[in-house]
Each structure stands twice: as C-alpha cells, then as structure tokens.
Amino acid sequence: xxxxxxxxxxxxxxxxxxxxxxxxxxxxxxxxxxxxxxxxxxxxxxxxxxxxxxxxxxxxxxxxxxxxxxxxxxxxxxxxxxxxxxxxxxxxxxxxxxxxxxxxxxxxxxxxxxxxxxxxxxxxxxxxxxxxxxxxxxxxxxxxxxxxxxxxxxxxxxxxxxxxxxxxxxxxxxxxxxxxxxxxxxxxxxxxxxxxxxxxxxxxxxxxxxxxxxxxxxxxxxxxxxxxxxxxxxxxxxxxxxxxxxxxxxxxxxxxxxxxxxxxxxxxxxxxxxxxxxxxxxxxxxxxxxxxxxxxxxxxxxxxxxxxxxxxxxxxxxxxxxxxxxxxxxxxxxxxxxxxxxxxxxxxxxxxxxxxxxxxxxxxxxxxxxxxxxxxxxxxxxxxxxxxxxxxxxxxxxxxxxxxxxxxxxxxxxxxxxxxxxxxxxxxxxxxxxxxxxxxxxxxxxxxxxxxxxxxxxxxxxxxxxxxxxxxxxxxxxxxxxxxxxxxxxxxxxxxxxxxxxxxxxxxxxxxxxxxxxxxxxxxxxxxxxxxxxxxxxxxxxxxxx
Numbered sequence: 001x002x003x004x005x006x007x008x009x010x011x012x013x014x015x016x017x018x019x020x021x022x023x024x025x026x027x028x029x030x031x032x033x034x035x036x037x038x039x040x041x042x043x044x045x046x047x048x049x050x051x052x053x054x055x056x057x058x059x060x061x062x063x064x065x066x067x068x069x070x071x072x073x074x075x076x077x078x079x080x081x082x083x084x085x086x087x088x089x090x091x092x093x094x095x096x097x098x099x100x101x102x103x104x105x106x107x108x109x110x111x112x113x114x115x116x117x118x119x120x121x122x123x124x125x126x127x128x129x130x131x132x133x134x135x136x137x138x139x140x141x142x143x144x145x146x147x148x149x150x151x152x153x154x155x156x157x158x159x160x161x162x163x164x165x166x167x168x169x170x171x172x173x174x175x176x177x178x179x180x181x182x183x184x185x186x187x188x189x190x191x192x193x194x195x196x197x198x199x200x201x202x203x204x205x206x207x208x209x210x211x212x213x214x215x216x217x218x219x220x221x222x223x224x225x226x227x228x229x230x231x232x233x234x235x236x237x238x239x240x241x242x243x244x245x246x247x248x249x250x251x252x253x254x255x256x257x258x259x260x261x262x263x264x265x266x267x268x269x270x271x272x273x274x275x276x277x278x279x280x281x282x283x284x285x286x287x288x289x290x291x292x293x294x295x296x297x298x299x300x301x302x303x304x305x306x307x308x309x310x311x312x313x314x315x316x317x318x319x320x321x322x323x324x325x326x327x328x329x330x331x332x333x334x335x336x337x338x339x340x341x342x343x344x345x346x347x348x349x350x351x352x353x354x355x356x357x358x359x360x361x362x363x364x365x366x367x368x369x370x371x372x373x374x375x376x377x378x379x380x381x382x383x384x385x386x387x388x389x390x391x392x393x394x395x396x397x398x399x400x401x402x403x404x405x406x407x408x409x410x411x412x413x414x415x416x417x418x419x420x421x422x423x424x425x426x427x428x429x430x431x432x433x434x435x436x437x438x439x440x441x442x443x444x445x446x447x448x449x450x451x452x453x454x455x456x457x458x459x460x461x462x463x464x465x466x467x468x469x470x471x472x473x474x475x476x477x478x479x480x481x482x483x484x485x486x487x488x489x490x491x492x493x494x495x496x497x498x499x500x501x502x503x504x505x506x507x508x509x510x511x512x513x514x515x516x517x518x519x520x521x522x523x524x525x526x527x528x529x530x531x532x533x534x535x536x537x538x539x540x541x542x543x544x545x546x
Contacts (some may be wrong), residue, residue: 003021010379024210052481058281060290060532060543062196065203066367067291069272070205072302074364075267076158077357080310081336082325083263087256089311090241094269095260096307098300098461103268105458106420109291109427115429115446117519118288120279121271121375127422129514130429133505138496139422140375145491146415147372148389150363153412155180155393155416158361160334164354171180174397182364185387188373189380210302213312213337216349217309225344233443235315242481243316246472264411265462267303269416271295271422276371283529285522289446309448313340327413348419365390410470414488417466428452433513 058066084092087115113126123143126134158180159173168176187198244252245259274291277283314336316320324334329507334356341349369386376382431452434441447455470485472478499505534540 001100019229031077031238032354057374058196058277060287060445061276061283063274063281064191064294065200066196066277066437067294068207072203072210072360073083073160074357074361075153075255075269075285075304076138076141076210076338077171077325077335077353077360078157078161079263079267080307081334083260084310084336085308085322085325086243086245087314088239088243088316089307090240090254091243091257092260092307093304093311094230095257096264096303098267099261099264100303100376101456101463102458103271103420104296104299105454106423106462107271107292109451109455109458110272110423111447112451113427113430114275114278114292114445115285115288116369116444116515118278118281118284118522119518120276122275122278123419123423124375126430129517130426130433130508132500132507133503134500135422135425136501137499138176139419140494142415142422142492144372144375146269146419147279147368148374148386148413149415150412151368151372151386152393154361154365154368155390156395158358159302159366161354161358165351167532172397174394174402176392177397180362180365181390182371185383187366188369188383188387189406195366198366201364202359202366205356206363210306211302213353214305214309215299216256216344216346217313220340220344221309221312223348225519227238227345233312235312239317246475258468259472261465264303265465265469266413268299270367270371272419273367273371276374281388282511283526285526286529292446310336310340314343318343324371360510364514375415410484412484413468417462417469418462418488418492420486421459421462421466423456425463427455427506428459429508429510429513430515431455432510433515436510437513437515452456452523 049278080092080096083095087095096435110123114122117125119125121140124136124140126136127139155177159176163173164170173446187195217227221231242253243256245256246252247255276290278288281287318336318339320342321334321336321339324339335353338350338353343351363485369383372386372389373383431441441451466489470482473481533541534543
C-alpha cells in the first residue's frame with residue numbers, strides 16, 4: 001500500500017524529528033509538480049527523493065473517457081439480460097434508475113473530496129484521514145480485492161463472448177484467457193499515458209456503439225426496421241411490465257424489482273474509478289469536477305435509456321434469450337441487444353455487437369488492473385501481484401466460463417457496495433471536519449448539492465442492498481449462493497478489526513481530521529496548468545466533450 005496511507009494522519013513527530021521543509025509552492029516552481037506534491041505528502045525532501053511520486057500524465061480527454069468507460073461495462077450488454085428475464089421491462093427501468101440516483105449521490109460526495117485533495121489511492125486515504133485508520137486499511141484492501149476479482153469477472157466475460165463465433169469455439173478457452181491477460185498487462189506496464197490512450201479508444205468504441213443501439217431501438221420501435229412492425233409498448237402489456245420473481249402477486253413483482261437493484265450494482269461497479277485516476281490527472285481541480293458532474297447524464301443516457309430500449313424491443317419471456325441464459329450460450333447470444341437485432345431481421349449486426357462486447361470486457365479488465373495496482377502502489381510488482389489474481393479465471397476451463405462469471409459477479413457486487421458505503425461515511429466525516437475547522441464550503445472548487453443528506457441517502461440505500469443482496473438464496477437455502485453473496489461482509493470487518501487491534505487506531509474527531517496534508521502543493525500546482533481556450537467551433541465542441 002502507499003507509504004503511511006492508512007495512518008489517518010495521526011502519526012506525530014516532534015519538532016526535532018521533523019525535517020525542515022521548503023515551501024511547497026517554491027518546490028513546485030523549482031522542481032516540478034510531482035516532486036512538490038511528494039515533498040508535501042511525505043513531509044521531507046529525503047522521502048520525496050526516495051519514494052518519488054506518480055506522474056500526472058492523464059489528460060482531460062483521458063479522464064473524461066475513463067469516466068465514460070467506467071459506466072459502460074459488460075453489465076449493460078450481458079448482465080442486464082438476466083435481470084430483464086427475471087423482472088420485466090418496468091422493473092429494470094426503475095431498478096437501474098433508482099440505483100443510478102444513489103450512485104450519482106455517492107459520486108457527488110466523492111467528487112467533492114477528490115477535488116479538494118486529488119490524491120493517489122484516493123478512497124482509502126479519505127477514509128483513513130477523516131474516519132479511522134482501520135477503515136482506510138479495510139476499504140483499501142477491499143478495493144484491491146474488488147478490482148482483482150472484477151478483473152477476473154471481465155476476463156471470464158470476454159472468454160464467454162469470444163466463443164460466439166464458430167471458429168473460436170474449437171480453441172481451448174485457456175488460450176483466449178492467456179491472450180487477454182498478456183494484452184492488459186502490456187497496456188499497464190508502460191507509461192500511464194499509454195493506459196489513458198487505450199481507455200480513450202476503448203471508451204470511444206463503447207460510446208459509439210451504445211448511441212448506435214439507442215438510435216436502432218428508436219427506429220425499430222417506430223416501425224422503421226425491415227419488418228415494418230411498429231412495436232410501441234406492446235410487450236409492456238403482453239407478457240407484462242413487471243414479472244413475478246420468487247413469489248406471486250405484489251410480493252413477486254417487488255422481489256423482481258429488488259433483484260434488478262442488486263444486478264444494477266454490479267453494472268455500475270467501477271464508476272468510482274475516476275477518483276483513483278485523480279492522483280495521476282493533469283489539472284485535477286478542473287478535470288475531476290467536469291467528469292463527476294456528467295455522471296448523472298451518463299447514467300441517464302446509457303443505463304436508463306438503455307434499459308428502456310431493451311424493454312420495448314423484446315418481451316421478457318423471449319425464448320431465445322431464456323434459452324441462451326439457461327444453457328450458458330456463448331457471447332452475445334445471451335445479450336438482449338443481440339436478440340433484438342435477430343428479431344428485427346438485421347443479420348450483420350449481431351457479430352458487430354459481440355465484437356463491441358468483447359472490447360468492453362477487455363477495456364474493463366484493463367481499467368480494473370490499473371485501479372487494483374494503484375491501491376497497492378505504482379511499481380511494476382504491484383501490477384504483477386494484481387495481475388496474478390487473474391489466473392483464477394482459468395477455472396473457466398473446467399467449470400464453464402458462464403458459471404465462473406456468475407460467481408465473480410456475486411463476489412464483486414458486495415465489495416462495490418462496501419466501497420460506496422465507505423465513500424459515503426468518509427464524506428459525512430469530511431463535511432463535519434470542514435465545519436469543525438472553520439472552512440466555508442462555498443469556497444470549495446467543487447461543492448456537491450444537498451450535503452450531508454445526499455451522503456446519508458447513498459449510505460442507507462447501499463446498506464439495504466448489502467444486507468438483502470442475496471435474498472434469493474434463502475428459499476430454498478443455497479449454500480454456495482449464500483457464500484458468494486455474503487462472504488464479502490466478514491472479509492471487510494475482519495480487515496477493519498485486524499487493523500483496529502494491531503495499530504490501536506481511533507475514530508478521528510472532526511477537529512483533528514487531516515484535511516490539509518498535500519493540499520498546499522496542489523494549490524500551488526493549479527497555477528501551472530495551461531488554460532484550454534478553444535480556437536474554433538470544432539474545438540469548442542471537443543473541449544465540451546473531453
């Protein structure tokens with residue numbers, strides 16, 4: 001982990017032990033932004049020389065597209081199909097909307113903290129500084145484990161997807177897994193700008209595809225397809241808008257809706273990735289708020305409109321979709337988007353959509369290797385350690401890639417929920433610390449709305465999902481399902497208790513929370529970032545996008 005990342009700023013040095021430190025602004029001017037930030041964080045020049053600091057090599061367009069790509073994963077293309085067949089069109093629309101609102105609330109809280117202090121390993125540092133060193137330790141390892149297991153989930157998804165094509169089915173799945181692992185490791189071991197460029201390209205492909213699919217859905221729904229059949233909302237009437245799940249009547253419809261909330265949590269996993277990238281972003285005080293403010297529109301456009309589109313294109317009892325999910329059909333065969341294309345008699349699109357799903361899975365794996373390694377640190381061995389966990393994906397060779405993907409999906413959903421709850425708690429304490437230390441929130445570069453109530457809302461929402469996310473394993477009781485849905489809870493609290501006892505950490509009073517270390521150098525660096533001025537209409541549009 002980052003040096004002293006989880007001491008919460010509580011480690012004290014006497015004035016005799018504390019080395020003389022040059023003014024951070026002067027260091028930034030003389031030795032550059034990175035060295036100035038390192039000296040301000042470590043507290044002395046020697047440590048800054050020894051340990052160094054991350055390079056701020058992610059440009060504005062990298063940050064914006066990392067944020068965009070982080071909200072579009074395999075969940076939107078593949079995972080949503082299972083939720084749709086379990087719950088029906090209205091339930092997935094409401095489920096993705098409600099979970100999206102909670103995600104937006106959490107991201108507003110995270111955005112304010114990450115703009116105040118855009119640090120490497122942001123979330124664990126915020127928890128350690130504002131709440132308790134033990135929480136910083138627990139959420140740090142929880143996030144690393146989350147990233148590592150999600151890495152496996154995405155590689156497993158890619159292994160499923162690539163078998164969509166007949167020629168690929170004859171090749172052992174281990175070969176595809178190996179190829180993907182080598183590719184994403186290569187993208188991560190070079191300069192961070194290489195990673196940024198790769199994510200920029202991957203995200204652009206996903207965005208163009210989902211925009212195209214939404215336009216396709218609109219045309220087909222209005223009868224513009226080859227069959228000239230105007231669909232409207234017919235499938236909301238027959239077979240219905242809400243499907244019963246694990247019960248009958250209103251209870252069954254509610255449980256179907258609730259199952260979508262849990263599924264959506266997996267789909268939104270990684271949305272907090274932009275905060276991890278904040279520590280390596282150029283001009284973070286400008287680029288991070290810009291990315292966070294647009295989370296609402298990304299959720300609305302991609303997930304809310306996407307779930308609505310699926311609900312009008314196919315019925316939830318579509319036999320090909322049900323058969324593909326039940327039989328573990330490879331690749332896009334289990335995607336509601338591909339099924340919709342088949343029903344519309346547009347033969348060329350399924351392979352194109354499948355290729356994009358493959359790109360999406362590879363992109364997400366690439367991104368989670370990046371974030372997982374950053375929770376450990378930056379050196380190559382941190383990438384190697386995180387990448388080594390991806391070897392678990394070879395279980396797909398014996399158990400079936402689709403089954404392993406479901407295991408991983410259940411495991412990472414609970415880890416994501418703990419990350420988001422930790423962010424909400426950290427913000428509540430950060431808000432209290434600002435007040436206790438006499439800092440007016442109106443002076444902040446980015447001030448999130450309706451705080452701290454926004455953070456309390458997201459905390460309560462994610463806590464409910466955490467407790468009831470595996471409700472379906474209790475009737476009849478499924479031991480394997482119970483373990484994969486709830487093992488993340490004891491993992492988090494064991495980590496918390498271990499560090500609490502081992503380091504004897506304490507709950508940090510608001511007046512003592514460390515909200516300043518590292519800020520002086522960041523403030524000084526703000527003046528060194530060049531101002532972006534569009535020279536023409538095209539640049540004005542591009543600067544708005546990226």
